[in-house]
Amino acid sequence: MKEQAVVIIGAGPAGLAAAYEFICREISPVIIERSGTVGGISRTESYKDFSFDIGGHRFFTKNEGINQLWEEMLGPDFLKVNRLSRIYYQGKFFNYPLRPVNALLNLGPVESLLVLTSYCRARLSPQPEEKSFEQWVINRFGERLYRTFFKTYTEKVWGIPCSEIRADWAAQRIRGLSLLVAVSNALFGGQQTKSLIERFSYPKLGPGMMWQRFMDRIMAGGGEVILHSEVSAILHDHKKITAVAYSNPETTSELSAENYISSMPISRLVQLFNPQPPPDVLRSAGQLTYRGFIIVVLIIDRQSLFPDQWLYVHSPKVQVGRIQNFKNWSRFMVPDQSRTSIGMEYFCNENDRTWKMTDDELVEMATREMEAMEFGPASQVIDSYVVRQPNAYPVYDSTYKQNLLNIRNYLDNFNNMQTIGRSGMHRYNNMDHSMQTGILAARNCCGESHDLWAVNEEKSYLEEDRITKETPVVPEKVLIRAFARMDKFAFAVAVGTICGLVVLTATLWIISRGGDVLNSHLRLLGQYFIGYTVTVKGGFIAFGYSFFWGFLFGWLFAYLRNLFLAIYLYRIKRRIELLSLKDFLDNF
Amino acid sequence: MGKPDTKNTPLSPEDKLFSGVLLLNAKVVGLAMGLILALGIFVATNWLIIKGGERVGPHLILLSQYFIGYKVTFLGSLIGAAYGFALGTICGALMGWIYNKIVAFRH
Numbered sequence: 226m227k228e229q230a231v232v233i234i235g236a237g238p239a240g241l242a243a244a245y246e247f248i249c250r251e252i253s254p255v256i257i258e259r260s261g262t263v264g265g266i267s268r269t270e271s272y273k274d275f276s277f278d279i280g281g282h283r284f285f286t287k288n289e290g291i292n293q294l295w296e297e298m299l300g301p302d303f304l305k306v307n308r309l310s311r312i313y314y315q316g317k318f319f320n321y322p323l324r325p326v327n328a329l330l331n332l333g334p335v336e337s338l339l340v341l342t343s344y345c346r347a348r349l350s351p352q353p354e355e356k357s358f359e360q361w362v363i364n365r366f367g368e369r370l371y372r373t374f375f376k377t378y379t380e381k382v383w384g385i386p387c388s389e390i391r392a393d394w395a396a397q398r399i400r401g402l403s404l405l406v407a408v409s410n411a412l413f414g415g416q417q418t419k420s421l422i423e424r425f426s427y428p429k430l431g432p433g434m435m436w437q438r439f440m441d442r443i444m445a446g447g448g449e450v451i452l453h454s455e456v457s458a459i460l461h462d463h464k465k466i467t468a469v470a471y472s473n474p475e476t477t478s479e480l481s482a483e484n485y486i487s488s489m490p491i492s493r494l495v496q497l498f499n500p501q502p503p504p505d506v507l508r509s510a511g512q513l514t515y516r517g518f519i520i521v522v523l524i525i526d527r528q529s530l531f532p533d534q535w536l537y538v539h540s541p542k543v544q545v546g547r548i549q550n551f552k553n554w555s556r557f558m559v560p561d562q563s564r565t566s567i568g569m570e571y572f573c574n575e576n577d578r579t580w581k582m583t584d585d586e587l588v589e590m591a592t593r594e595m596e597a598m599e600f601g602p603a604s605q606v607i608d609s610y611v612v613r614q615p616n617a618y619p620v621y622d623s624t625y626k627q628n629l630l631n632i633r634n635y636l637d638n639f640n641n642m643q644t645i646g647r648s649g650m651h652r653y654n655n656m657d658h659s660m661q662t663g664i665l666a667a668r669n670c671c672g673e674s675h676d677l678w679a680v681n682e683e684k685s686y687l688e689e690d691r692i693t694k695e696t697p698v699v700p701e702k703v704l705i706r707a708f709a710r711m712d713k714f715a716f717a718v719a720v721g722t723i724c725g726l727v728v729l730t731a732t733l734w735i736i737s738r739g740g741d742v743l744n745s746h747l748r749l750l751g752q753y754f755i756g757y758t759v760t761v762k763g764g765f766i767a768f769g770y771s772f773f774w775g776f777l778f779g780w781l782f783a784y785l786r787n788l789f790l791a792i793y794l795y796r797i798k799r800r801i802e803l804l805s806l807k808d809f810l811d812n813f
Numbered sequence: 814m815g816k817p818d819t820k821n822t823p824l825s826p827e828d829k830l831f832s833g834v835l836l837l838n839a840k841v842v843g844l845a846m847g848l849i850l851a852l853g854i855f856v857a858t859n860w861l862i863i864k865g866g867e868r869v870g871p872h873l874i875l876l877s878q879y880f881i882g883y884k885v886t887f888l889g890s891l892i893g894a895a896y897g898f899a900l901g902t903i904c905g906a907l908m909g910w911i912y913n914k915i916v917a918f919r920h
Contacts, residue, residue, distance in 0.1 A: 704830070705829050705833055706833075706835070706836070708830055709830065709833035709834055709835040709836075710831075710833065710834055710835060711834075711835045712834050712835070712915065712919065712920070714915065714919070715911075715912045715913075715915035715919065716912055718911065718912075718915055719908040719911040719912040720908060722907075722908075722911055723904050723907060723908045726904075726907075727904065731879060734879060735878060738878070746872075746875050746878075794830075
């Protein structure tokens with residue numbers, strides 16, 4: 226059995242990024258990949274020279290290191306694309322991100338009024354608890370808007386009622402918009418106005434081109450990528466992983482290494498452990514679920530179908546959830562510009578009714594639905610291709626957190642194993658997150674200490690104003706100090722004391738100077754401070770009065786200051802929540 | 814290979830914002846109050862000088878009972894501003910100091 230420095234399971238963005246990091250550190254990794262191509266779910270498939278992406282992958286990131294890596298890999302082959310994607314609902318196209326005027330015009334005056342009424346009702350009388358995604362959205366946007374723009378699509382994607390999706394999942398989707406950064410931008414303006422939501426990068430020949438370049442660099446640097454090989458067992462001695470067994474049609478082999486990094490589904494990973502993990506860990510692994518999807522590629526004998534890169538299909542009458550138009554991502558995805566290839570995406574569970582449909586049945590359904598949406602007659606479909614993608618999205622159901630924790634606790638026993646990527650961490654990581662976990666895992670193997678679970682934990686994403694929002698004009702520490710609550714009592718006492726001392730000192734000063742003290746103008750204070758005279762006793766009486774009024778003034782000042790700041794922060798918080806409406810669907 | 818402890822999550826900046834209590838920088842508060850008072854006296858004095866009239870600043874001159882050397886003249890406005898700055902700085906700094914002490918005691 227050959228001893229390696231590191232074995233990486235899975236050649237998706239996370240695994241490749243980890244391997245490339247090792248190459249940069251002159252360590253030769255070995256990657257074991259089940260399929261025949263690299264890239265995982267963000268690979269590019271090809272059929273008769275038509276290239277297509279599995280789900281549509283835009284390249285954008287707040288992580289400058291990752292961005293530089295992408296640019297370094299592709300250079301001029303990294304296209305900049307102006308984004309257009311809309312929502313298809315009841316035969317109409319709604320701009321996306323949603324624009325109020327466009328949405329209201331498309332909905333019509335009656336429906337718009339109902340939406341506004343429903344929104345106001347939700348704001349005035351929110352549901353007291355927010356346990357489910359449904360409650361979370363309704364409390365923020367109203368029931369009518371929820372039913373129009375959230376319910377159908379979300380349920381298509383996840384296959385479960387919105388009332389069964391946890392509210393914290395929705396909250397996680399918007400957490401990336403930092404309140405403090407929003408405050409900073411509101412006060413001082415952003416540094417960059419161009420929103421990345423309007424523009425993204427894309428490899429000329431699809432994302433697979435990026436991962437192919439990674440693989441080329443890894444292999445040129447001495448790394449090894451073993452394709453068509455499925456991991457069949459993870460061997461261990463309860464403290465360390467000792468070897469990984471894998472098999473392909475020709476052979477079965479074992480690889481032993483100092484460190485192991487896995488991007489395969491974390492549930493599958495522990496199921497492959499030999500000796501087996503404790504029953505509760507296996508039970509947790511069995512309960513972690515992933516959502517898959519099927520993409521039915523239709524090649525249509527038409528130059529143009531619609532200008533969008535993709536459409537979100539909210540109509541409940543059709544089963545398709547999203548439609549990709551590949552030539553609008555990059556014209557190089559289509560060999561013949563007089564034709565169009567679209568990807569009809571059906572979200573489903575592995576082995577459910579849709580998953581089990583034959584390719585012919587799927588093509589027939591996709592063609593029928595395309596026709597029903599009036600994108601063209603079925604006769605124009607000249608060819609088709611079907612791809613089934615299992616484990617595409619980790620499902621955040623009501624038990625996933627505990628199950629994941631059980632598995633993590635078990636894996637913590639093994640010091641030389643790290644899990645990375647979307648499936649490897651059962652977390653909704655984007656490509657850049659996944660790559661970051663891979664890079665950090667590689668660095669951990671080299672002696673550094675990074676918390677992979679913190680990636681995409683503290684700063685989730687909303688793309689709107691992403692750069693400006695992630696780069697506050699004023700440091701957070703300063704904003705926290707400036708916007709913290711003022712202690713009303715402390716301020717009142719401080720102001721009262723100073724006011725009292727000023728009047729007392731003024732009185733004593735006049736007395737100490739002598740002369741016609743009683744006729745001093747200071748005596749006029751007696752008009753307000755009854756009983757005050759320009760005497761020592763009067764000075765202390767004035768101290769009492771001044772302290773009282775100073776206290777009142779100080780308390781009121783601090784109260785109003787806190788109140789106005791709270792209103793200001795509340796408004797910004799509301800704005801952040803509304804921004805999530807604009808950007809919500811991109812997070813699926 | 815190090816595996817950091819990930820179980821204890823620190824407070825987020827937002828949590829810090831909502832749970833924190835403002836502390837004043839006594840020196841800065843003093844400086845600000847000093848400047849405001851100094852500017853106030855300077856402007857008030859010179860405003861009366863510019864306005865002119867038979868008796869210039871019959872009431873403002875009462876400040877001279879506290880600020881020795883102060884007059885309702887341009888030079889007097891500078892002297893008054895210096896006094897005002899000193900008084901404002903002391904009062905502001907003292908106020909900030911008292912506030913911070915009470916906050917430290919209460920939280």
